[in-house]
Amino acid sequence: MAACAGVGAALLGCVLLYCSMLRPAGAQLYRNRYDGDQVLRITPRGHGEVQFLKELFQNMTVDFWQPSSASLICEDSSVDVHVGHRRTRTLKTQLQQAFIHYEVLISNLQKEMEKQTHSWSSRKRRSELQYNYEVYHPLGEIQRWMFEMNRTYPHLVDLFSIGRSYEGRPLYVLQLGNRSRHYRKAMWMDCGVHAREWISPAFCQWFVREALGSYQHDSTMRRLMNHLRIFVMPVFNVDGYHYSWKTDRFWRKTRSKNAKYHCRGVDANRNWKVKWCDEGASRHPCDDTYCGPFPESEPEVRAAARFLRKNRKRLQAYISIHAYAQMLLYPYSYKYATIPNFNCVETAAQNAVTALYSAHGVRYRYGPASTTLYVSSGSSIDWAYRHGVPYAFAFELRDTGHYGFLLPEALITPTCTETMRAVRSIALGLLRKCTS
Ligand SMILES: *[C@@H]1O[C@H](CO)[C@@H](O)[C@H](O)[C@H]1NC(C)=O
Ligand SMILES: *[C@@H]1O[C@H](CO)[C@@H](O)[C@H](O)[C@H]1NC(C)=O
Ligand SMILES: *[C@@H]1O[C@H](CO)[C@@H](O)[C@H](O)[C@H]1NC(C)=O
Ligand SMILES: [Zn+2]
Numbered sequence: 001m002a003a004c005a006g007v008g009a010a011l012l013g014c015v016l017l018y019c020s021m022l023r024p025a026g027a028q029l030y031r032n033r034y035d036g037d038q039v040l041r042i043t044p045r046g047h048g049e050v051q052f053l054k055e056l057f058q059n060m061t062v063d064f065w066q067p068s069s070a071s072l073i074c075e076d077s078s079v080d081v082h083v084g085h086r087r088t089r090t091l092k093t094q095l096q097q098a099f100i101h102y103e104v105l106i107s108n109l110q111k112e113m114e115k116q117t118h119s120w121s122s123r124k125r126r127s128e129l130q131y132n133y134e135v136y137h138p139l140g141e142i143q144r145w146m147f148e149m150n151r152t153y154p155h156l157v158d159l160f161s162i163g164r165s166y167e168g169r170p171l172y173v174l175q176l177g178n179r180s181r182h183y184r185k186a187m188w189m190d191c192g193v194h195a196r197e198w199i200s201p202a203f204c205q206w207f208v209r210e211a212l213g214s215y216q217h218d219s220t221m222r223r224l225m226n227h228l229r230i231f232v233m234p235v236f237n238v239d240g241y242h243y244s245w246k247t248d249r250f251w252r253k254t255r256s257k258n259a260k261y262h263c264r265g266v267d268a269n270r271n272w273k274v275k276w277c278d279e280g281a282s283r284h285p286c287d288d289t290y291c292g293p294f295p296e297s298e299p300e301v302r303a304a305a306r307f308l309r310k311n312r313k314r315l316q317a318y319i320s321i322h323a324y325a326q327m328l329l330y331p332y333s334y335k336y337a338t339i340p341n342f343n344c345v346e347t348a349a350q351n352a353v354t355a356l357y358s359a360h361g362v363r364y365r366y367g368p369a370s371t372t373l374y375v376s377s378g379s380s381i382d383w384a385y386r387h388g389v390p391y392a393f394a395f396e397l398r399d400t401g402h403y404g405f406l407l408p409e410a411l412i413t414p415t416c417t418e419t420m421r422a423v424r425s426i427a428l429g430l431l432r433k434c435t436s
Pocket of ligand 2: 150151154157158159160161
């Protein structure tokens, strides 16, 4: 099927069925909701097994981690699914009977989460004088941090809101760059489009810290800040992110209500007005890849699109940070065709991935989203590219499924350090002219 991304489309996904309360420190995490839940990696061989799995997941609801829906299951590509504790045995039995290969990636999701958050109570997040970039922060802390950055670096930062979320939260963007200089080129980076990808907002914060902190002594960063305006949106899907802390750790979509169904939310990376709701997107409001009732139906997408349209003349790069898969993707997502400025973009991607590798030897695959990951329509990179942004990238950060969305806080530093090198490389490239 066309939705299958040729060779290595392995590694991605999600589905979501549960809810609970997070009480930081002490009390039961998410009301013990994920006790006994497992994450399985299933690898179908051949067309028959693919069909079997697609049918099986019509009968049995699971939370797709990678790829993000059953329709994207392909031959010889693995599928990571989060299975509720009541269904693990049934699912395994059915796979065994069909001789389909699987392995258990996480044997008890609740325990894994508790292991990781064991130290939360002793961490004293709020009393720390220095903001801790090596832990995940809830929305309120991130917003306070943005105000703090705005207050501390008035000559390099401007914080403003581009609109409001479905639930009425401000959509903050930090503008970085020497404010006393004119700029002709700008770059946009958003994080936290998908709520459960917590490493993503962590990276946006890391990026801002590095950009501001190294401005004085790092001549490269100074060049970037003097010649570029960098717009950073640390949490795009604010409602969903808040919900992933408070209620459901594995929530992906926005939180908008649907007129006909009780299921909430739209996939904010399927809601853009570019080949909207075609292949790789779902029309069903309960699906994790739901495209929404119409393009830009989500206030978060509408606000970002309006801002990007307004600044399109200067925007040279659009970067969206996701997880997980370890990939650097560029247009097109919705079709297999090659983009007109392929050579420039491919070179930029190759340089970025090489820079990333130089930090810790972590390998990223890179290429057009459609052939490297899977086909998806209504994505933000395709939209940005169509609106004239020559360099549009989506990162899928660590890992490749060992922890999936539960990437431990101990891996924030290496992940952000290496990603910083890649983003820096892309930004620096904008100051040169590509003529190929
Ligand atoms: C799905 O359910 C239908 C109807 O109950 C059944 O006929 C079919 O065999 C099931 N398929 C799988 C793969 O479990
Ligand atoms: C950020 O700081 C500037 C002054 O440098 C101020 O005008 C602006 O209102 C601040 N942003 C927010 C959201 O408070
Ligand atoms: C910003 O640019 C101006 C003009 O080039 C320069 O004088 C100033 O020092 C720069 N600001 C900072 C914080 O470096
Ligand atoms: Zn994502």
